[in-house]
């Protein structure tokens with residue numbers, strides 16, 4: 001069976017491992033990615049786009065199905081000892097956690113490089129694996145089962161955020177190519193081309209995409225004396241200030257630790273003081289004043305200041321398969337969420353393992369439509385739970401936020417004294433193996449109340465922005481032109 005995988009990220013790579021390792025030669029894999037080969041990227045000076053991710057029990061379980069894969073990844077990561085919280089100007093030290101169940105943090109590119117190295121080492125000469133980097137999928141014809149690709153030019157290398165990287169061997173002119181498939185797998189992340197083709201092809205396909213509004217900037221910095229190398233720091237930000245996370249990372253191929261500083265702010269709460277900084281030196285002084293434990297090189301502070309912030313996107317789909325088109329989506333292509341419960345990659349690994357298990361059990365290719373349908377049935381609700389649980393950790397209004405924090409503290413205390421009677425907080429439970437759908441069911445009332453609060457907050461924010469825009473346009477344009485029918489409706493005009 002010819003399997004074309006779009007996206008050689010964590011989920012695409014894991015699926016390739018499973019099918020080649022356990023498929024007894026039944027699957028020919030073509031793995032395609034728009035970015036450059038991560039084995040090359042890890043040898044370059046790290047760019048601001050590289051970030052650290054945590055692999056917890058859920059992801060580990062999926063990886064352990066392939067002999068030696070988890071060990072290869074772990075060797076490139078840092079096992080977390082505990083988490084500190086920096087809030088209201090104070091670093092609160094928390095006791096070390098039990099060893100064994102803690103996430104292993106690793107840089108996403110290093111993770112992909114480790115997975116790819118092992119894949120090539122084991123199957124590179126099998127004749128069953130073909131790899132194509134800087135090879136962007138530009139279109140999918142689900143009726144004809146054809147995929148179109150274009151070679152990516154140096155300046156388009158999306159991994160490096162459009163930066164021109166010396167040494168990329170991209171052709172002078174982009175060349176187009178096509179591939180046919182028996183099974184197409186969209187593991188192509190949040191802006192999935194395969195998912196876009198589902199939209200065109202499937203009447204039954206419902207899809208919800210939301211810009212979460214929050215923005216983040218990233219710097220990779222050397223470890224500093226005040227913070228142990230195996231500790232995650234959660235940085236609580238006050239409204240209009242910088243919050244975020246500092247995570248251990250392993251940027252270099254030999255596993256040397258660095259720290260990945262992720263600073264973020266919520267929708268409508270751009271930190272004015274941060275944006276008032278004029279130079280790299282100012283930015284460094286500002287950050288070290290705000291976070292007294294932080295030591296940041298001036299170059300990194302400057303890069304934070306000038307970087308275009310990334311936005312988090314939330315995606316939910318009603319199904320992950322198209323039986324007629326013999327295609328499936330998984331990972332961030334199927335369910336993207338903010339990083340707040342740290343389960344995006346772990347759920348993506350779970351998808352890949354579940355799909356592989358169904359495909360490996362398939363007796364005959366004629367069973368493929370039923371296999372794909374079963375995949376959706378198994379994974380869609382888990383994807384929805386991921387998105388909802390993640391959003392529940394980000395209450396938009398301060399009232400809901402305070403209520404939520406109080407709830408988490410009380411829950412933690414009750415859990416400590418009556419562990420059999422009370423469930424732990426969502427983040428702690430998500431780091432274990434319980435399905436996310438079950439965690440959602442346990443915390444349903446709290447999750448739904450935050451989601452509802454966020455929905456109201458979003459609607460109010462949207463209305464306010466539209467009113468402000470209209471007012472701005474009215475001031476610029478001749479009488480009544482901007483507001484159009486609004487001006488003709490005295491009721492609406494009054495609220496504006």
Ligand SMILES: Cc1cc2nc3c(=O)[nH]c(=O)nc-3n(C[C@H](O)[C@H](O)[C@H](O)COP(=O)(O)OP(=O)(O)OC[C@H]3O[C@@H](n4cnc5c(N)ncnc54)[C@H](O)[C@@H]3O)c2cc1C
Nearest residue numbers: 007009010011034054137188189331332342343344345346
């Ligand atoms: C700052 C940050 C921190 C995070 N922290 C965590 C964490 O601690 N724990 C956790 O579990 N998750 C975390 N996540 C989420 C995690 O990174 C994603 O869930 C995970 O990478 C998804 O894997 P994937 O393989 O589905 O997709 P991706 O990692 O997005 O990979 C998709 C691949 O497809 C390629 N691609 C895209 N379009 C095309 C195209 N048209 N043609 C060819 N190739 C294409 C891309 O180049 C990419 O390599 C974090 C995310 C961010 C941004």
